[in-house]
Amino acid sequence: MNCDRRNFIKRLVGSVFTLKMSSAFAAPLLPEFWEREQSKRLAAVIAENALHTARLYGCQFCDIRINWVQKERILAREHRIEELAGSFESGMGIRVLFNGTWGFASSNVLDPKEAAEKTRQAVELAKHCLKFNPRRVELENIPSIQGSWHQKVHVDPFQLPVEEKTSLLLEINDQALKAGAHFCRSYLLFHKELKIYASSLGSWIEQTFLRTYPKFIVTVVDKKEGRFESRASLEAPKSGGMEVVDKKAFLTEVVEATSQAKEKLLAKPVSPGKKDLVIHPTNLWLTIHETIGHSTELDRVMGLEANYAGTSFLKPDQLDKFDFASPIVSIRADRSQPGGLATVGYDDDGLPSSWADFFIIEKGILKNFQMSIGQAHWIGKERSNGCSYAQSYNYFPIQRMPNISLVPSDSNERLEDLISGVEDGIYIIGDGSWSIDQQRYNFQFGGQLFYEIKKGKIGQMLRDVVYQGNTLSFWKSCDGLCGKDEYKLCGTLFCGKGEPSQSAPVSHGAVPARFRNINVLNIHLLS
Structure with missing residues (x-):
């Protein structure tokens, strides 16, 4: 490809007014994409088309969520990387309340005409479900909110070189094997999301999230007895970037975990x-x-x-x-x-x-x-x-x-x-x-x-x-x-x-x- 990623996406959004991104272009784009006024206008038109269509059909309530999601998964076992995968998905979900009954439809095509069509489908689904719904939905007093919330991230893992992340996993595994583990699996999972919410009550909300999950599992084997024991890392997934991963603590814990797995064999x-x-x-x-x-x-x-x-x-x-x-x-x-x-x-x-x-x-x-x-x-x-x-x-x-x-x-x-x-x-x-x-x-x-x-x-x-x-x-x-x-x-x-x-x-x-x-x-x- 003769053009860089940024110019490619710019031409794509500008020419067809429909956003589709392949995983090949996902990694660096999410924060940059939303900074563009053209992208914000696209989301606004999509949302208004959905809400306007719901009003035409006489819905009591309608909301739309527009999502852009990046994911990355890196798995290592002993001295090798077994999986290195990334994905990007985008789309919209439209919910309507018609005569006390919910209807819902979604699409991975971010286009204003598609938004209107999916809203119509959601209304038709609600109408079909009316006869199966003995308990009508009664909405409470819901506020109209214009707001934004962006998670604080100090180190964005999607901006780090792949080599830095894979080397961490291989170093964890290496420490376990040196300590006497027979097997060690480790992985890093990352989930990054931009979410737009709009409702017929006048709400418009923009949010960004990033969640990070580091983990290892060490296994030791008693070949004579035909038994094995494992011990997994104790740190949980958290919201935040790579800063939630304490490399020194993980390298220390994996040695301790190997020792404890050995002890479990004799417990x-x-x-x-x-x-x-x-x-x-x-x-x-x-x-x-x-x-x-x-x-x-x-x-x-x-x-x-x-x-x-x-x-x-x-x-x-x-x-x-x-x-x-x-x-x-x-x-x-x-x-x-x-x-x-x-x-x-x-x-x-x-x-x-x-x-x-x-x-x-x-x-x-x-x-x-x-x-x-x-x-x-x-x-x-x-x-x-x-x-x-x-x-x-x-x-x-x-x-x-x-x-x-x-x-x-x-x-x-x-x-x-x-x-x-x-x-x-x-x-x-x-x-x-x-x-x-x-x-x-x-x-x-x-x-x-x-x-x-x-x-x-x-x-x-x-x-x-x-x-x-x-x-x-x-x-x-x-x-x-x-x-x-x-x-x-x-x-x-x-x-x-x-x-x-x-x-x-x-x-x-x-x-x-x-x-x-x-x-x-x-x-x-x-x-």
């Missing part, structure tokens, strides 16, 4: 029974996610996820009076924590992040459910609380978790203080296998590292540990929390929900916590 199998648990945030985040995060989603509570992702043991009339947990337990939602995967300026209903700052559980009492628009009236609320997200432009926005975190204790208790209060128990680090029923009630969780606690002291490593219980008895058994100095933010990029299934990024902060008299099983004795 003593756990003896089943009732034991006190001290759980590190790298394990507890997943328990929070599954038992509290999902059980307090209002669409589940109302039975709307029953066909796929399950319902909840909770009931709508339990707010402000239901004893969910120990009085020392408070769980807070937010979309503002630095590094939080669900941290944004506005959700996919166009609501400000301040609406998503609320207690789900306060001093043990159930205080609120997570909601998207059109749900507040189900529980007598005046407004929803900023809990809407769609995986991409071609997905309907549904209720999804904001960041949901365990509030630290006001005391200065540290991990050693919690452990000192345990006569016979287990200290658990890192997330592992998990299983929970369709009502988010009965569960079973594993982990990565387990240490015996005897008479207030950490002892030898254990293996084959899973802890079992139900959501209410587990959280009511919590009698110790560390202070804010031991707070850690963990989470996942891939929380699944909905039909068709959508993945959502969400973080969960926690401190080490102590739970009394929990049922512990030996996983190899279960069969």
Whole structure:
């Protein structure tokens, strides 16, 4: 090609008024693309065509999301790079509310005429669904917002040389192999997004996001016994650029992880029974996610996820009076924590992040459910609380978790203080296998590292540990929390929900916590 990338894209946008970018041109373009007035005008015309068409058809409400997304994935195993992949996608999703019924359509062609046609299709879908919709949508009072939010990024990974990123993974693997690992896999995932939101209420919102996920897994093998053990890195994905990846810490941790994997081969199998648990945030985040995060989603509570992702043991009339947990337990939602995967300026209903700052559980009492628009009236609320997200432009926005975190204790208790209060128990680090029923009630969780606690002291490593219980008895058994100095933010990029299934990024902060008299099983004795 005789022209450079920038001139090529400029001619493409200017000549056909339709934006299509191949992955070959994706890497450097996203920030530059949106700085151009022509690109902004294109988005404005697309949005107005959709909203105008919805008004002509008599829709009560319409909104449009226009997305541009860059992704990069680099995978390494031992001394080689196994995958180096990048992608770029763009498109629009249009949602209409017609006679109390939602309709939705999407397209990967960003063109004003296409926007009008897809809006018409969304209206037709809503009309078709009217007869299947016994519960009409009642929108609350939604504000009109003109705003923007741009995530602070210090080192954009898409601007770094590929060699710099691949060399980091190969260096991590090399350190593991030198320390005695038989295998080491590592990877870097990056997700960068520009999102425009406009609504028939007059909202216009521009946002940019960047999420980064570094990870490794080391494996050691006992060839004589035919056994192997693994240990994965404990750092979670976070919002931000390459600055969230601490190279020195990763190189140190991979050596430690290799040593611990070797130790797991020799660890003593756990003896089943009732034991006190001290759980590190790298394990507890997943328990929070599954038992509290999902059980307090209002669409589940109302039975709307029953066909796929399950319902909840909770009931709508339990707010402000239901004893969910120990009085020392408070769980807070937010979309503002630095590094939080669900941290944004506005959700996919166009609501400000301040609406998503609320207690789900306060001093043990159930205080609120997570909601998207059109749900507040189900529980007598005046407004929803900023809990809407769609995986991409071609997905309907549904209720999804904001960041949901365990509030630290006001005391200065540290991990050693919690452990000192345990006569016979287990200290658990890192997330592992998990299983929970369709009502988010009965569960079973594993982990990565387990240490015996005897008479207030950490002892030898254990293996084959899973802890079992139900959501209410587990959280009511919590009698110790560390202070804010031991707070850690963990989470996942891939929380699944909905039909068709959508993945959502969400973080969960926690401190080490102590739970009394929990049922512990030996996983190899279960069969």
